[in-house]
Amino acid sequence: MRKTIPQITAMKGQEKIAVLTAYTYPLAAIIDEYVDIILVGDSLGMVLYGMDSTLPVSVKMMINHGSAVIRGSNSALVVVDMPFGSYQESPAQSFRNAAKIISQTGCQAVKLEGGVEISESVHLLVNAGIPVMGHIGLKPQSFNTYGGFKVQGKDEDSANKIMEDARALQDAGCFSIVVEGVKESLAKEITQALEIPVIGIGASPDCDGQVLVSEDMLGLAAPNSKSPKFVKKFGSLNEEISAAVKQYARDVKNKTFPTSENCY
Ligand code: KIV
Numbered sequence: 001m002r003k004t005i006p007q008i009t010a011m012k013g014q015e016k017i018a019v020l021t022a023y024t025y026p027l028a029a030i031i032d033e034y035v036d037i038i039l040v041g042d043s044l045g046m047v048l049y050g051m052d053s054t055l056p057v058s059v060k061m062m063i064n065h066g067s068a069v070i071r072g073s074n075s076a077l078v079v080v081d082m083p084f085g086s087y088q089e090s091p092a093q094s095f096r097n098a099a100k101i102i103s104q105t106g107c108q109a110v111k112l113e114g115g116v117e118i119s120e121s122v123h124l125l126v127n128a129g130i131p132v133m134g135h136i137g138l139k140p141q142s143f144n145t146y147g148g149f150k151v152q153g154k155d156e157d158s159a160n161k162i163m164e165d166a167r168a169l170q171d172a173g174c175f176s177i178v179v180e181g182v183k184e185s186l187a188k189e190i191t192q193a194l195e196i197p198v199i200g201i202g203a204s205p206d207c208d209g210q211v212l213v214s215e216d217m218l219g220l221a222a223p224n225s226k227s228p229k230f231v232k233k234f235g236s237l238n239e240e241i242s243a244a245v246k247q248y249a250r251d252v253k254n255k256t257f258p259t260s261e262n263c264y
Contacts, residue, residue: 003036003077005108005131005175011036012197017176017209019199020217023048023065027214028072035076037199039111039211040066042081043140047215050222053143057083059097066105079133080107084141087112087121094121098130111178113139115165119172126173134169136162138181138202149228151202153182166190166198178211179203181230202230 011017019037022028023044031038044065045057059082066080080101087094098110109131112118122132137152146152153159162182169177176197179187187203200207214220216227220237227233251257 002073002075002108005077008036008077009175009196012195012208017197017199019209019211020214021047021211022069022072022214025068025072028069028078031214032073032076036209037211038069038073038076038078040069040078040080040105040107041111041213042083043213045083047213047221054140055084055143057081059083059086059100063101063104066101066107070106077109078105078107079109079111080105081111087118088114091121091124094118095124095128095130098125098132099128102130109133109175111135113141115162116168119168122169122172122174132172132174133199134166134174134177135180136165136169136177137179137187140180149181151181151183153186159183159186162186163190163193166194170194170196179207202228 008017017037018035019039020031020035021039021041021043022031023040028038040062042054042057042062044061045051045054062080062083066078070078082094082097082101086097094112101107101110110125111133112122113135115136122134125132138149140149143149153162163186166177174196176199178199178201179190181202184204187198187200188206191198191204191207197208199209199211201211212231216231217233218235218237219233221227223238248257
């Protein structure tokens with residue numbers, strides 16, 4: 001049985017919520033039993049496709065990867081990101097695309113970036129039976145406005161605006177929100193102020209849960225890519241893959257693989 005939205009909201013104050021991203025069938029199958037929520041993040045544009053930002057990611061891409069993750073998992077709640085341009089135009093546009101994502105993937109919820117300005121859309125989706133996770137603070141889809149991926153809420157005005165966004169999303173009916181890349185004290189204040197679970201990334205140990213991009217925490221990234229300070233590496237798959245591939249190429253070249261054992 002998959003975790004449900006009421007089970008996730010009931011975890012606030014009781015148990016930390018563990019969230020990781022997955023974009024593919026095998027990774028979803030591996031992480032499913034350990035995490036509460038699998039997020040099919042639009043970070044897949046950068047992590048899997050090598051794009052410079054998440055902006056070129058399409059609804060079709062999210063549906064393809066969301067469906068694969070649903071096929072690979074059966075216990076975690078699965079949330080799929082709504083990509084840039086699929087919800088900002090109007091509540092009607094957000095409903096059309098969220099309904100497509102929910103019905104074509106079988107995921108349990110969608111995630112949208114934004115605060116007060118998307119609260120009408122969130123309200124419409126929630127009333128139509130589509131659970132919504134919010135995403136405030138550093139919003140990667142607003143990368144051009146910030147001039148890069150920069151910590152948000154450093155001065156009083158911007159911290160107040162992020163708190164206002166958090167409250168607006170809760171009032172609009174979000175079951176949870178991601179708070180990314182803000183000052184630790186602000187993430188803590190938001191967590192204390194809201195009744196819904198707050199999931200941090202580059203935020204605070206006081207958040208109700210934590211999310212990371214799986215490839216970041218597994219140490220699986222294009223060589224030379226830099227990982228942000230908030231990432232803790234729990235594995236070093238780059239090194240393991242390099243060693244395995246080096247050995248494979250060596251065995252093929254010196255004719256120790258394949259042998260008769262690998263033949264029919
Ligand atoms: O796209 C994503 O993976 C995300 C998480 C990093 C929160 O939004």
